[in-house]
């Protein structure tokens with residue numbers, strides 16, 4: 001099997017013809033080799049001809065992500081080519097709907113005969129947790145929800161069952177498995193824990209007004225300038241401070257019930273207090289509370305929102321050797337209680353400077369979870385957006401003047417085909433705007449994005465209308481800023497001035513150099529000074545040294561500008 005998901009992208013003519021060249025060569029040199037080409041995550045669409053004309057034995061297609069392609073593929077298939085039907089979702093955690101899969105399989109059998117059909121998961125099972133049987137704690141994953149799920153091991157079993165069902169081979173009492181599957185899916189449709197009429201109605205009632213701040217940025221800016229009274233080149237950080245072994249240790253002890261929640265919170269309060277005082281001491285302008293209470297920027301919110309469930313062992317690879325345990329969104333999402341207000345209020349009570357409220361945005365929460373498959377993703381995203389909106393309004397009520405909503409995953413949600421980009425970007429931006437538009441003009445909304453290229457989505461980013469955006473920028477030596485400069489991005493920007501992935505301490509001069517470079521393309525009064533991203537993976541020693549350099553660099557630039565005006 002050769003994996004060629006490239007075949008579901010928008011291809012140029014020369015790329016298409018390369019497929020012929022390469023596969024013809026492989027075919028000539030290894031005439032006895034039986035090759036399967038696997039495509040997934042999208043449909044072949046205009047690359048169908050290229051795929052079916054390759055000298056291969058079998059072609060795998062993704063029927064979960066793009067069921068629309070089945071008819072066309074069946075009609076186009078050359079007489080001997082075998083088709084592998086990816087009917088079981090390899091990218092999500094839900095039990096397969098046998099009734100629906102059988103419709104696809106039977107259609108294919110009727111058209112080309114069962115000898116030329118293989119069954120498979122839609123894609124590699126790398127993206128799926130291993131084994132649902134390992135989830136034995138019914139308090140963590142309640143049986144009602146567990147019965148709706150299938151992880152890698154269960155997905156393989158589903159494929160075998162589908163085979164016998166499709167062949168009408170009643171081996172091992174297979175029809176009872178179909179009946180069981182039907183009743184499980186019916187139970188999901190009428191479950192009392194999934195649906196919440198109130199939130200559905202709230203979604204229906206969203207108006208244009210709910211997606212807009214009271215006034216345009218130009219007017220908000222004046223009000224914020226007057227009320228916040230920040231210096232030129234205001235300094236800030238992206239949110240998290242080092243998650244030290246000590247913090248992790250306390251969290252583990254709480255989980256094992258070796259300490260009480262009060263003891264744990266008292267410890268976190270001490271850490272927060274130290275962080276606030278230290279930021280004051282070195283002269284940062286807009287402070288953060290440090291996010292010590294958060295295990296993960298999505299999990300922390302999922303744990304407090306309704307509609308989410310967690311597992312004990314459902315780890316999947318994120319990148320390299322890193323793994324994550326994404327929450328599962330099984331039902332309508334809503335907020336029953338404030339999630340971050342107490343921590344923000346506590347941190348703000350310790351200082352006269354502004355402490356930023358810190359939230360994860362609706363698109364990132366969606367993107368980094370396993371999402372329910374019984375309604376469109378955008379609908380789930382809007383529910384999360386409303387929950388975040390309520391949280392932002394509560395933060396404002398609690399006296400928080402600056403609130404940051406992180407959206408690092410906006411770009412990674414982009415569909416694979418260009419033609420589908422606008423639709424996604426439209427609802428992603430709308431979700432952000434719904435979340436952030438419930439506050440007064442004076443309340444300053446920040447957003448943060450990292451690992452991103454901005455050129456081709458800059459107008460959508462501008463459309464988010466955050467008062468300030470902080471971005472990862474140092475590794476590209478400020479080149480990512482060009483997108484904002486060319487677009488004449490009107491709102492404020494904090495291009496990251498040092499790389500938080502490296503333990504290296506940036507020198508004051510190099511930060512000044514980067515800021516001077518930024519100042520050449522973005523007016524100085526629009527610029528903020530901050531690191532590329534949160535500092536949770538760094539240790540305190542590096543963090544302290546680096547931030548001192550950053551604050552001093554900003555001060556030196558301020559001085560230079562003041563002097564140039566005066567002299």
Ligand code: GLN
Nearest residue numbers: 238239240406408534535
């Ligand atoms: N506020 C988060 C933090 O500082 C942002 C993390 C991210 O962008 N990935 O950790």
Ligand code: ZN
Nearest residue numbers: 449450533534
């Ligand atoms: Zn980041």
